[in-house]
């Protein structure tokens with residue numbers, strides 16, 4: 001059975017990163033090191049994962065790349081935009097996620113990745129320019145102040161030039177830049193492509209965040225767009241329409257890397273065992289530039305909305321009112337520079353069991369933010385490219401596994417359960433590889 005055909009991955013795959021900070025530089029260094037055989041891409045399902053295809057006596061375990069045609073890492077070419085002028089080597093050193101000895105072997109390639117001028121509006125990332133939060137860009141490496149519409153045309157030109165200069169067969173645009181101030185969906189602006197284009201021309205700086213301008217430019221150029229931050233961005237009807245019209249995938253939003261990954265794995269355990277939950281308090285300390293940006297209230301709001309959405313879905317109070325009708329869920333992020341990228345999170349979970357007797361669970365995750373996000377970037381990059389070659393347009397729900405707040409069409413209910421999401425991912429890979437999707441135990 002072969003329902004969807006994935007075209008082979010011929011030629012170069014351009015990956016244009018919006019933002020060249022901690023996550024982007026860690027992802028790029030690791031990818032370049034992995035393709036030289038100098039590092040193991042731990043955490044990347046596309047590289048290390050094996051899964052079952054076929055059932056019963058027919059079953060076999062195969063690597064993902066044996067089931068569907070993935071781009072060869074040697075064919076990947078990176079580009080970037082940022083408001084800082086640091087090239088990828090300088091950025092990786094500055095962010096201090098990786099040790100210099102893990103960066104040096106790919107120094108030449110990193111130095112060639114120089115950011116292009118950003119489409120930037122300080123109102124959407126105030127703390128980036130606030131010296132109280134550390135180094136500020138000098139100069140601010142941004143396109144001259146212009147209308148949203150002209151920014152979009154400039155970005156389209158950047159993509160065209162990058163594609164041509166690097167001989168790329170396909171290009172992906174990947175937002176790995178800062179969390180923007182919260183932009184709630186506005187039907188008058190975001191409700192249709194025509195309304196959105198009119199708002200771009202009217203230079204609507206309130207409802208059109210810079211990330212939306214990148215996304216618009218990418219989709220117009222036939223490039224898949226991945227939203228790694230919680231920005232609303234492509235999660236609007238105008239972008240659904242454009243992505244369908246251009247036959248390109250859109251993916252998002254917000255990498256599910258640390259605390260929310262744990263939440264989306266633990267909460268299904270309580271629901272499966274029918275244990276009640278009274279409260280879930282999640283707090284974090286984080287000291288990198290992302291933490292600095294999120295320390296501004298309207299930027300934190302974007303993250304809060306994203307981090308809060310998973311529990312309500314998994315612990316469904318309509319199905320189990322006795323167990324989940326009164327869950328107090330609180331999420332906090334505290335900017336604490338000494339920890340830099342090494343985020344620490346604490347979860348206190350108040351659960352109850354037999355006859356309502358209370359119990360507590362404490363989770364203390366001493367993680368590394370960009371180390372957890374980098375393999376997600378690699379998988380999303382490769383799977384977005386597969387989706388493009390398979391002609392899968394619009395929202396890619398099968399990639400919900402990787403994001404905190406999966407996008408769905410208007411009334412669709414997103415899946416937040418890590419294990420269901422993994423089943424969805426594997427079934428799509430089966431389907432794209434010409435095998436039957438199934439529910440058989442692995």
Ligand SMILES: NC(=O)c1ccc[n+]([C@@H]2O[C@H](COP(=O)([O-])OP(=O)(O)OC[C@H]3O[C@@H](n4cnc5c(N)ncnc54)[C@H](O)[C@@H]3O)[C@@H](O)[C@H]2O)c1
Nearest residue numbers: 019021022023082118177178179229255257289290369373
């Ligand atoms: N690390 C994780 O585990 C994780 C998880 C989920 C989401 N994220 C998201 O990933 C994103 C990147 O995180 P990070 O730690 O690399 O942050 P970072 O601050 O180190 O890097 C972001 C970069 O984006 C640049 N930038 C901001 N606005 C821009 C614009 N309009 N155009 C071009 N560049 C712009 C900044 O100058 C900065 O260099 C953040 O939005 C973060 O919330 C990270």
